[in-house]
Amino acid sequence: xxxxxxxxxxxxYELQTIHTKVDKIRQxxxxxxxxxxxxxxxxxxxxxxxxxxxxELDDLEDAIVNRKNMIKESLALIKxxxxxxxxxxxNREFDAIAxxxxxxxxxxxxxxxxxxxxxxxxxxxxxxxENALVALEDRKKxxxxxxxxxxxxxxxxxxxxxVLLKEADKAAEKIDDRLKIAYNRLRSNFKNGLAVVTIxxxxxxxxxNQIPPQRQSDIRQRxxxxxxxxxxxxxxxxxxxxxxxxxxx
Numbered sequence: 001x002x003x004x005x006x007x008x009x010x011x012x013y014e015l016q017t018i019h020t021k022v023d024k025i026r027q028x029x030x031x032x033x034x035x036x037x038x039x040x041x042x043x044x045x046x047x048x049x050x051x052x053x054x055x056e057l058d059d060l061e062d063a064i065v066n067r068k069n070m071i072k073e074s075l076a077l078i079k080x081x082x083x084x085x086x087x088x089x090x091n092r093e094f095d096a097i098a099x100x101x102x103x104x105x106x107x108x109x110x111x112x113x114x115x116x117x118x119x120x121x122x123x124x125x126x127x128x129x130e131n132a133l134v135a136l137e138d139r140k141k142x143x144x145x146x147x148x149x150x151x152x153x154x155x156x157x158x159x160x161x162x163v164l165l166k167e168a169d170k171a172a173e174k175i176d177d178r179l180k181i182a183y184n185r186l187r188s189n190f191k192n193g194l195a196v197v198t199i200x201x202x203x204x205x206x207x208x209n210q211i212p213p214q215r216q217s218d219i220r221q222r223x224x225x226x227x228x229x230x231x232x233x234x235x236x237x238x239x240x241x242x243x244x245x246x247x248x249x
Contacts, residue, residue: 003176006222006240009196011174012183013236013244016196018168023193025157025164032150039143046136053129060122067111067118074104074111179225186233196234198241207231 186195197206209230
């Protein structure tokens with residue numbers, strides 16, 4: 001059966017009343033869900049950073065081992081060349097071996113310098129690593145606290161919210177798709193989620209702009225759906241609002 005305009009308005013205001021109660025419950029959680037999400041992002045970011053630094057430190061330790069092996073090889077060659085110098089037959093051979101000893105000696109110096117540089121880098125990165133670990137523990141504690149706070153608030157209101165959401169689904173069934181789309185769009189447009197509002201003190205209770213007397217009269221007749229000329233919200237008269245709220249109680 002086709003609904004009258006009055007029935008449509010009643011259904012819309014009933015749905016708005018239920019959604020407003022849900023919104024108030026969610027407001028009690030405040031910024032907590034966002035804070036929890038931000039802290040979770042921080043923890044994940046720090047864990048990734050710690051893993052990256054750890055990997056870099058491992059690579060630096062490997063680089064030191066490689067350089068130490070290179071020094072060992074160079075020293076072994078120097079020892080070998082020094083032994084060969086005792087058996088040379090002429091100055092040319094002696095000079096050639098001396099050159100090789102010099103090259104290996106320079107390689108040792110380069111590796112030792114490189115090791116000192118790597119050790120300095122390890123010291124710097126270790127400090128970063130330890131600071132990141134401390135920061136991670138702090139963030140984890142903060143996250144644990146915020147999660148516990150959120151869970152406590154959610155536990156107190158969850159059952160009530162679930163009941164209201166079921167009521168909202170039931171109320172939404174009375175509204176045709178076209179009006180439902182308009183209602184949902186209006187709700188998403190306003191921070192307070194108010195799509196259907198009443199006349200209060202001759203004004204729209206959504207944006208507080210004055211409603212002309214003739215328009216107020218049209219709203220009270222409930223023969224057509226009228227929206228606020230300023231904010232676009234659907235308007236209902238105060239008597240209907242009281243009747244619906246009285247029924248809800």
